Amino acid sequence: MPTGIGVYRFPRVESLEELGRVSPRFQTAGQKGSSLTEAFRLYEDSRGDVWIATTGIDYGLLRWERATDTLHDLTPETQVPPKTNFTSFREDRAGNLWVGTDAGGLLRYSGGTFKRFTADDGVPPGWIIDLYLDLTGRLWVASQLGGLSRVDVPSADAPGFARYTTADGLSSSNVRCVTEDLRGRIYVGTGHGVDQLDTRTGGVKHYTAADGLPRGTIEQAYRDRNGALWFGSRFGLSRFTPGQSGAGAPPAVYITGLRVGGVPRRVSELGETNVPLVELAADENDVGVDFVGLGGGAGEELRYQYYLEGAGDDWSAPAVARTINFGNLVPGAYSFRVRALSADGLPSPNPATFDFVIAAPIWRRWWFLSLAAALLGLTVYSAYRYRLGRLLELERIRTRIATDLHDDVGSGLSQVSVLSEVIRRRVGRAEGVSEQLATIGSVSRDLVDSMSDIVWAVNPGRDRLSDLTQRMRRHASDVLTAHGAELSFDGPAPGRDVRLGPETRREVYLIFKEALNNIIRHSNCGAVRVTFLISAGALELTLGDDGRGFDPTSDGDGNGLASMRQRAARLGGRLLIESADGGGTTVRLVAPLDGRRRRGGIFRLRGRL
Amino acid sequence: MVSPEVYAARAGRSSRREGEPINTPHPEGPLKVAIVEDVRALRDGFRMLIDGTDGFRCVGSYRSMEEALDKIGAELPDVVLADIGLPGMNGIEGVRILKERHPSLTLLMLTVYEDDERIFDALCAGACGYLVKKTPPARLLESIREATQGGAPMSPEIARRVVGLFREFRPREGTDYHLTPHELRLLKLLVEGHNYKTAAAELGVSLNTVCFHIKQIYEKMQVHSKSEAVVKALRNRLVN
Numbered sequence A: 001m002p003t004g005i006g007v008y009r010f011p012r013v014e015s016l017e018e019l020g021r022v023s024p025r026f027q028t029a030g031q032k033g034s035s036l037t038e039a040f041r042l043y044e045d046s047r048g049d050v051w052i053a054t055t056g057i058d059y060g061l062l063r064w065e066r067a068t069d070t071l072h073d074l075t076p077e078t079q080v081p082p083k084t085n086f087t088s089f090r091e092d093r094a095g096n097l098w099v100g101t102d103a104g105g106l107l108r109y110s111g112g113t114f115k116r117f118t119a120d121d122g123v124p125p126g127w128i129i130d131l132y133l134d135l136t137g138r139l140w141v142a143s144q145l146g147g148l149s150r151v152d153v154p155s156a157d158a159p160g161f162a163r164y165t166t167a168d169g170l171s172s173s174n175v176r177c178v179t180e181d182l183r184g185r186i187y188v189g190t191g192h193g194v195d196q197l198d199t200r201t202g203g204v205k206h207y208t209a210a211d212g213l214p215r216g217t218i219e220q221a222y223r224d225r226n227g228a229l230w231f232g233s234r235f236g237l238s239r240f241t242p243g244q245s246g247a248g249a250p251p252a253v254y255i256t257g258l259r260v261g262g263v264p265r266r267v268s269e270l271g272e273t274n275v276p277l278v279e280l281a282a283d284e285n286d287v288g289v290d291f292v293g294l295g296g297g298a299g300e301e302l303r304y305q306y307y308l309e310g311a312g313d314d315w316s317a318p319a320v321a322r323t324i325n326f327g328n329l330v331p332g333a334y335s336f337r338v339r340a341l342s343a344d345g346l347p348s349p350n351p352a353t354f355d356f357v358i359a360a361p362i363w364r365r366w367w368f369l370s371l372a373a374a375l376l377g378l379t380v381y382s383a384y385r386y387r388l389g390r391l392l393e394l395e396r397i398r399t400r401i402a403t404d405l406h407d408d409v410g411s412g413l414s415q416v417s418v419l420s421e422v423i424r425r426r427v428g429r430a431e432g433v434s435e436q437l438a439t440i441g442s443v444s445r446d447l448v449d450s451m452s453d454i455v456w457a458v459n460p461g462r463d464r465l466s467d468l469t470q471r472m473r474r475h476a477s478d479v480l481t482a483h484g485a486e487l488s489f490d491g492p493a494p495g496r497d498v499r500l501g502p503e504t505r506r507e508v509y510l511i512f513k514e515a516l517n518n519i520i521r522h523s524n525c526g527a528v529r530v531t532f533l534i535s536a537g538a539l540e541l542t543l544g545d546d547g548r549g550f551d552p553t554s555d556g557d558g559n560g561l562a563s564m565r566q567r568a569a570r571l572g573g574r575l576l577i578e579s580a581d582g583g584g585t586t587v588r589l590v591a592p593l594d595g596r597r598r599r600g601g602i603f604r605l606r607g608r609l
Numbered sequence B: 001m002v003s004p005e006v007y008a009a010r011a012g013r014s015s016r017r018e019g020e021p022i023n024t025p026h027p028e029g030p031l032k033v034a035i036v037e038d039v040r041a042l043r044d045g046f047r048m049l050i051d052g053t054d055g056f057r058c059v060g061s062y063r064s065m066e067e068a069l070d071k072i073g074a075e076l077p078d079v080v081l082a083d084i085g086l087p088g089m090n091g092i093e094g095v096r097i098l099k100e101r102h103p104s105l106t107l108l109m110l111t112v113y114e115d116d117e118r119i120f121d122a123l124c125a126g127a128c129g130y131l132v133k134k135t136p137p138a139r140l141l142e143s144i145r146e147a148t149q150g151g152a153p154m155s156p157e158i159a160r161r162v163v164g165l166f167r168e169f170r171p172r173e174g175t176d177y178h179l180t181p182h183e184l185r186l187l188k189l190l191v192e193g194h195n196y197k198t199a200a201a202e203l204g205v206s207l208n209t210v211c212f213h214i215k216q217i218y219e220k221m222q223v224h225s226k227s228e229a230v231v232k233a234l235r236n237r238l239v240n
Helices: A016-021 A366-427 A433-458 A465-483 A502-523 A561-570 A598-604 B005-011 B040-051 B065-071 B091-101 B118-125 B137-148 B156-168 B181-192 B196-203 B207-224 B228-239
Strands: A006-009 A038-044 A050-055 A060-065 A070-073 A086-091 A097-101 A106-110 A113-117 A128-133 A139-143 A147-151 A161-164 A175-180 A186-190 A193-198 A203-207 A218-223 A229-233 A236-240 A252-260 A263-265 A274-280 A287-294 A303-309 A323-326 A332-341 A352-358 A486-490 A527-535 A538-545 A574-579 A585-592 B031-036 B056-062 B079-083 B106-111 B129-132
Touching (some): A050 A086, A050 A097, A128 A175, A186 A218, A193 A218, A252 A274, A252 A352, A287 A303, A287 A332, A287 A352, A366 B137, A433 A502, A465 A486, A502 A538, A502 A585, A561 A574, A561 A585, B031 B040, B031 B137, B040 B137, B056 B065, B065 B079, B065 B091, B106 B118, B106 B137, B129 B137, B156 B181, B181 B196, B181 B207, B196 B207
Parallel strands (some): A086 A128, A175 A218, A274 A352, A486 A527, B031 B079, B079 B106, B106 B129
Antiparallel strands (some): A038 A050, A050 A060, A086 A097, A128 A139, A175 A186, A186 A193, A193 A203, A229 A236, A252 A263, A252 A287, A303 A332, A332 A352, A527 A538, A574 A585
């Protein structure tokens, strides 16, 4: 028995009255080394040793060893800060003795050594005012500031402390005592009454003086042999008989308030279970809902779960808050549901619902988007058509100019040709004059030919490879037949009749003409072989003759090699000439093919005629 | 440059050097030629050339089709050279009327360029061939005579369009106006750019055979193009 002047041990007595007549067997007062005065707490462990917490001038922890009847002062070994009170004791199933202190954390004494757990280890702050071992071996820690903690495996090296605070439904964080009923429910006495904690469901029932408890802070809790629970405060003592955990009716839940953008909306006074569909504008994306559950037993604290379909995946964790706010919701359809949970974990059968739709801003509506897309498509198409029109217009202009040139100049040159012949006849065989007139005539006729070539090259209707081949073959036939030479002309295979640009046609044809010209004038040959091939984006034109040959390095007067090379370069290709004196000549042109389809040409529009 | 020998080659004659006058005696007297050409220099020039060449006589030179239609009856020529681009009534329309009035006329179109697209239309209207204006006049006159004998030239353009004409308007069954396979082959070669000589070599026949085929083709074309369906369609195209 602890007293203010020490600890007394009395022998076993039959009744309380006898204590007054019996003298103590043991007392700490007067023992050597112990000027103990106040003993605060006693605890008997499983070996029968008694632990004594002292306070007053000396804060200390003593153990009376039954076997030796000696008192050990274990204070120094605890390594707690000076003036630390030892406030509670409990032995766990492994035989460790747990000692709670007021400011030094929690101690565990095993195998002769103390291990100290502090806030760093998860120990709640404040006085560890009670320690309780439940029927399953878990250690409960009652703290005067930090609520209730649970240690599932007290003998572990690093035991974890699971905290229960007011957020979990406790009525107060000032937990003074802990006990348990035979069904495993934990009871904690707090400054506000008793909380019954069902560790399985997490449900908390709350009992106050209104339920029959004594008023004031419940300091002590105890379970008697019959399973009844006794709770005591400074003002009284009550006995509680735990009943069956009645599966009470699940609570009903109602929505009692709505706020959009902070502005309240009308909701029925009695609360509604289904708020009809509300349509909100795109900027009204801040929604708050108030709700309340009805039902549940006396003192039962309801918890709530909500589920916002459209923004969440599942019911939220149970919480006691009765209001929830959603901000910055994206446009869409939402369905808000809320249900209440009884302390036993029973949910409301019918959640209260509130459906609402947040409209997309104008610029996200489907009709706006498709309109914009159509507009864009139309713009692109118009631009395309415009460019197409311009291209065609340019071609028309080009053709018209060529035609005019064609007609006027060609006609005029024909006149020159005819007139020069007329004069030649008149003049007769006058020396020199006749020859010069003949030159006038032939030059003018050559010019008409050149004009014809230009008009042909520019003619958009003659843009195929077959047109070029035909003109080349025709020209070769005419010229060589007149010259008396054999012609063998191998054109490209008729398969791919690609389109050629006017520049390509003209340059290739003129190179061809010039080469033929040289053959006629200089080579004195008997046979000419022309090969014209197309392959993989390039053309290859070869003219071979079996005539005299010449020196290709000499750019002799009048054989136009320079101009041929220039033309080849303009095409992006090259000209190869092989000739040996007396061994014939081969002229080869290799150039990339301007064979892209007309369609691609629209993007190459340059204002060139 | 297309040398003068070209035409000779096309018609199967041997090559001749430029400048030599033609000395072909004509059994029926000189060939009577009329000219319809609006450019005076050319008109006078041609007239001088024709008159200045043995075997030919210019019986009329007119500035326009209207004038020609008016005055040609006075002394009907054997051959009419008509410019293809005439003011007023165009050459093609005039050709049709002339041909209707005087079916025995040989009508030759004068053109600056051989690949002028109007030539084909003129041929369908009744012309028998064409001459290129820039041809050295000596050869020009020879071509005239050849044309009267059916040796008219055919350019690749014309060949292509002849093929097209027969493909588009199939002559009625039972007529002789279909193109034979030989003729079609020849036309295809011409389209590719062969001249008569190389086409003959390609086909393995003589040049004379080729000329004969050409003559047939022309005749068929003229007959065919007179058929109602063709006339209507061609007229629509010409109008357009």
